[in-house]
Amino acid sequence: MAPKRLLFIPTAVIVMGLAVLVGVKVYLAHWAGQPLPLTKAVQITIPPGQSFSAVAETLATAGVVNRTPFVLRAKQRGLQESVKSGEYRLRQGDTPDLLLDRLVAGKVVLHRLRIPEGHTSAALLAQLAKDARIEFDLTDARAEDVLARLGLGDGHAEGRFFPDTYLFARGYPASALLARAHAKMEETLAKAWAERKPGLAYATPYEALIMASIVEKETALAADRAKVAGVFVRRLHTGMRLQSDPTVIYGLGDAFDGNLTRLHLQTDNAYNTYRRAGLPPTPIALPSLASIDAALHPHDGEALYFVSRGDGSSEFSTTLAEHNAAVRRYQLRAGR
Numbered sequence: 001m002a003p004k005r006l007l008f009i010p011t012a013v014i015v016m017g018l019a020v021l022v023g024v025k026v027y028l029a030h031w032a033g034q035p036l037p038l039t040k041a042v043q044i045t046i047p048p049g050q051s052f053s054a055v056a057e058t059l060a061t062a063g064v065v066n067r068t069p070f071v072l073r074a075k076q077r078g079l080q081e082s083v084k085s086g087e088y089r090l091r092q093g094d095t096p097d098l099l100l101d102r103l104v105a106g107k108v109v110l111h112r113l114r115i116p117e118g119h120t121s122a123a124l125l126a127q128l129a130k131d132a133r134i135e136f137d138l139t140d141a142r143a144e145d146v147l148a149r150l151g152l153g154d155g156h157a158e159g160r161f162f163p164d165t166y167l168f169a170r171g172y173p174a175s176a177l178l179a180r181a182h183a184k185m186e187e188t189l190a191k192a193w194a195e196r197k198p199g200l201a202y203a204t205p206y207e208a209l210i211m212a213s214i215v216e217k218e219t220a221l222a223a224d225r226a227k228v229a230g231v232f233v234r235r236l237h238t239g240m241r242l243q244s245d246p247t248v249i250y251g252l253g254d255a256f257d258g259n260l261t262r263l264h265l266q267t268d269n270a271y272n273t274y275r276r277a278g279l280p281p282t283p284i285a286l287p288s289l290a291s292i293d294a295a296l297h298p299h300d301g302e303a304l305y306f307v308s309r310g311d312g313s314s315e316f317s318t319t320l321a322e323h324n325a326a327v328r329r330y331q332l333r334a335g336r
Helices: 010-030 050-062 067-076 096-105 122-128 175-192 203-216 222-239 245-255 260-266 289-296 320-332
Strands: 042-046 086-090 110-114 164-170 305-308 314-317
Touching: 010 067, 042 050, 042 289, 050 067, 050 203, 050 320, 096 164, 110 245, 122 175, 164 175, 175 203, 175 289, 203 222, 203 245, 203 289, 222 289, 222 305, 222 314, 305 320
Parallel strands: none
Antiparallel strands: 042 086, 110 164, 305 314
C-alpha cells in the first residue's frame, strides 16, 4: 500500500484567505454605515412570510439597497431570520444597518385614527369600514351586538368607546381598535366616577355616561357643559322631564331629516325625553372627557331651562317665564 500523502496548504494561501475575509468584513461594516441612496422618504411593505432573500430583492428593486452586500451584512449580523413584516418608512440619512435594525425590531409605520366625540357607534363602525388602512373584521355589526362580537359581554355599544386619537399599523383589525377604545372608556369612566361630586341624580357609572352623552350633544361650548349638566341633574331630582332635543333625534334614527318637528316631540319612543321621565335607556353618542367631567361635576345653581343663543352658547333661566322670554329672544326672532 502506497503511503498517504499529507496535504499542505501554503501559509501564504491561508494568510491571503484570512485577509480576504477581514477585508470583506471591514467593507461590509463600512458599507452598512453609509447613507442609503435616497433622495426622499419612501415606504416599503414587507408581506408576511417573505424570505429574507425576497425582502432584499424588494428593497433592491425599489432602489433602496444593493442586494448582495445587504444579504451578506444580514448574515454577518445573524439577522436574516429575524425580519418582521409590515409597512416601513425609510428616510434620507438612514443606513443599511439602521434599516436592518428597524426591520428586526418591527418598527413599522404607525397610522393615526381620530374617533370624534359626539359620533354614534353606527357612525364609528362606518368610519372604520371605509378606512383602507384597517382590516374591517366586523361586517354587519351593529351598536346592539358589537360588544358581543368583541367578546365584551351583551348590551348596547352606544357611548362605550372613548373618543381619542389611536395609533395602529396598517392592517390592524377594527375589532382590536374598538377593544382598546372600549377599555379606555371603562378606565376613564371608572376614574371619573370615583372622583364624582356627591348628591348626583344617577346611581351608576353607566347612568353618568348616558348623561355625559346628552351634554355632549347639547353643547360644544366648554363653559356651558357643567351648566347644562346642572340643569338636567336638577330636573332629575325634581322629577321634571329632561326634554332634550338630541335624545329625540337619536330615537328617530334614519327617519330624522334634519328638521325636528312638533310631531317628533309628541311621538313616543324610548328616547323621547319630552314624553318619558328620567334618562333614556342608553347613551346617544360618544362623550368626551369634558362632558364626562361635566356630568359628574354639574354646576350648582337654580337654572332649570336653557336655550341656544345661536352663537354656540346658551341662555340659562330659572323660571319658565324667563325661559319663554329667552326662546322668543333667541329662537323665534331668528325664525327657528
